[in-house]
Amino acid sequence: MLYCPQCRIQIRGVKERCVLCGNTLSMLDPDKGKEEVFPVISPAYERHLAIRILVFISFAAVVASFAIRMIFPTDVNWPLFVVFGLVSMWLSLVVIVRKSHNIPKTIMWQVTVVTLLSILWDWQTGWRGWSINYLMPIIYVSAELVMYITARIMKLSIRDYITYAMLDGLFGILPVIFILFGWVQVLYPSVICIAVSVIFLAGIFIFQGEDIKNEWNKRMHI
Amino acid sequence: MKAQKYVEWSRLDNASKIFPATWTLKDPKVFRIACELTEAVKPELLQKALDQTIDDIPVYKSVLRRGMFWYYMEKSDMRPEAHMESNTVCAPIYVGLRYNLLFRVSFFKNRINLEVFHALSDGAGALRFLQTLVHYYIILIGKGKFENTAAATDNASVSGLMDDSFGKHFIGQCGKRNRADVKDAKAYQIRGVRFDDNRMQLIEGSMSAKKVLDEAHKNDVTLTAYLASLFVYAIGKEMRARGRKYPVVLTVPVNLRQYYESVTVRNFFGFINISYRFDSDTEDLTTVIQGISERFKKALTVEQLDYQSNKYMSIERNLFARIVPLPIKDLVARLVVSKSVRHTTSIISNIGKITMPLEFAPYIRQFSVCTSAPRPQMTLCSYGDRLVVSISSPYRETDIQRNFFRVLSDYGIDIEISSSF
Secondary structure, eight states: OEETTTTTEEESSSSSSSSTTOOOOEEEEEEESSSSSSOOOOOOOOOOOOHHHHHHHHHHHHHHHHHHHHHSSOOOOOEEEOOOOOHHHHHHHHHHHTTTTTHHHHHHHHHHHHHHHHHHHHHHHTOOHHHHIIIHHHHHHHHHHHHHHHHHEEEEEHHHHHHHHHHHHHHTTTHHHHTTTTTOSOHHHHHHHHHHHHHHHHHHHHHHHHHHHHOOOOHTOO | OOOOOOOEEEEOOOOTTHHHHOOSSSOEEEEEEEOOOOOOOOOHHHHHHHHHHHHHHGOOOOOOEOOOOSSEEEEOOOOEEEEOOOOOOOOOOOOOOOOOOOOEEEEEEEHHHHHEEEETHHHHHHHHHHHHHHHHHHHHHHHTTTTTTSSSOOOHHHHHOOOHHHHHHSSSSOSOOOOOOOOOOOOOOOOOOOOOOOOOOOOOOEEEEEHHHHHHHHHOOOOHHHHHHHHHHHHHHHHGGGGGOEEEEEEEEGGGGGTSSSOOSOOEEEEEEEEOOOOOOTTOHHHHOOOOOHHHHHOHHHHHHHHHHHHHHHHHHHHHHHHHSSHHHHHHHHHHHHHHHGOOOOEEEEEEEOOOGGGGGGEEEEEEEEEEOOOOOOEEETTTTTEEEEEESSSSSSSHHHHHHHHHTTOOOEEEOOOOO
16 A cells, blocks of 8 residues: 555555645555556547648638639629539538437438528529429428438337428428429429328328327426 | 437436536536446446446436427437546536437446436435445445445435426425525635636545534534535635625525435425625624524525425426427526626535445445535545545635635544545
C-alpha cells in the first residue's frame, strides 16, 4: 500500500504521486493494495476528421465557384446550383447520420427532405413540373415498399414503424391535391400513387387497428 | 406483419420526468453503486445472478420512449449483460433516441458495479437491485451453503416495486408557502479546469464508520450533517475573498421512503437545501459544524418535504403544462434547470447504512456510491464498519478533496484512498 506522509492517507493501486496533494509517496506495505482499483480507459479518439474534411471541401467549392463566375461571367447563375447541390447533400447526410438508429424514421425524413428539395430544384430550373408529375409519386410509393421490406427483413416490432408507415401512407395521398388543383400534366403516376397508398393505409388499419390504438394511447397520454 | 402482444408501459413518476430532458454529455445523470467483494468476480455466475435479479425486479427491463406530450417507460425483452468494466465511471446510458436498457452491470476484479440512469431509479431503488444481485451472486458462490438465507431487503410484491409513489402520496395541492423559504440567492460556484472528454475523476476514501461517527457525536451532530460540514469547510478554505459574498449551498436529497410508506424501486426522493455563509476567513470548523447542523434540523421536516413534493406534483398536473408538446417541455425544463443550478454549490447524498445477511460478511469488503458530476459532488454509504465517502469532480483541481480528507486524517482516522485515475 502506498502512503502519503503529507495527507497521512493510504493510496490503493499504483500511483506516482498522491492524488490529493501531488507529493511523492512512500511504500507502506509492498504486498498489500497493489492491484489497480479502476481500469485504465483510453481517451475517445477524434472521429470527426472525415466530416471536417467534407465541410472544408464544400466551403472551398462554393467560394471557388463564385470566384470563377466573377472572372468568367456566364448567363446562368451556376454557382447557385453548386450551393443548392451541397445543401441537398448535407441535409440528406445529416438526416441519415442523426436518425440512423431508427430506419423507418430515416426513410420518412428522407422522403420529406427529397420532396422539399425537388420542388426547390424544379422551381429554380424554370418549373417544368417534373417534381410533382413524376418524382413525388414515385418517391412515396417506393418509400412505402422500402418501409414494408425493411420491417420484414429487420423483423421490426410494429410499434417501431407504425407511426412512420402511417405518415408515409398519408404523404402518398397528397397527390389528390395536385390533381384537384390541376397542377399535374401527366395523370397516371399520381393516380397509381394514390391507389397504392390508400390500399397500404387500409391494410395497416385492417390488420393492425388494435396496435394502432394502443400505440396512440401511449404516445398521446397527457 | 405479425400482430404484436400488448406491451406494458407506464408513465414516468414526478421526479423522473426531469432527467430525460436535462441530461447532457457533461452530466449524463448517471449514478453508480458498487460492491467490492473479497475475491475476484466470476463473470458467468454474475450473469446468472443478474438473470435472477431481473426476474425479481422486472421494472429494470424498461426502456424510455418519447410520446407526443411526455416520456414514458415501456417494458422490453432485452436481456441485460454483465460485462467487464470498459467505460469511464458513470458514462452516459441514456443518449436520446436509442432504445436501450437504463442501467448497466459491470465488474472489475473484485468489484460489481451497477450504473443507473436516474429516470429509472433513485439511490435507494438501485441499492435494492444491487443488494438482490449480490445476494444471488453469493448464493451461487457459496454452492448451496446459503440456500436458505433470507434477503436483507424486505419482501415486496412486484407491483409494489414499480409503484409510482409520488402519485400515491401527493395530490399536487400545496397551498401557500408554509414557511419562510430561503430566498433563492446566487450560490457560490466551484470553478476549475475540466478534464478532456467530459471525464470526471472519482476519489473514494474508505474508513472506519465507527470512528467518524464518534467524531460526529463529539460535536453532537448526525453523520450526514458532520460530513456535510467538513465538505462546506473544505470548500470554504478554497474560496477567494470575492467568493465569500455568496453562500455555499448544499442540496441534500432525502429518501422519502423513510417518511411515506413505499417500497418502490423507482424514484421517490425530495431534497433540502442547506445554505451557509462564511462571514470571515477565520471561521473554524466547530462554528461551521454547529451552523450546518442547525440548518439541517430546521430544513428537514415532514411538512417541508410534503410541501415541496406537492409543489412539483402541481406543476405536473397543471393542464397547460400537460398539453404542451414534449420538445417544448424539454426546452423549458433545460432553461429552468440551467438557471436553478446557480442556486446550488454542490450536492451531498448519503444513501445510508447498507445491510446484507450476516453470513455474507466474509465475502463483502465494502459498498460505495458515486454520481456523474457537473461540479464536485459528494456521496457516501456505509456497510458494516466501512464508510466510503466518494467525491466525484470534473475538475483537475483536487484541493477540496485534499482539505476534506486531511481533516479526517488529522483526527487520526485511517483513510484508504482509491482514485479512478
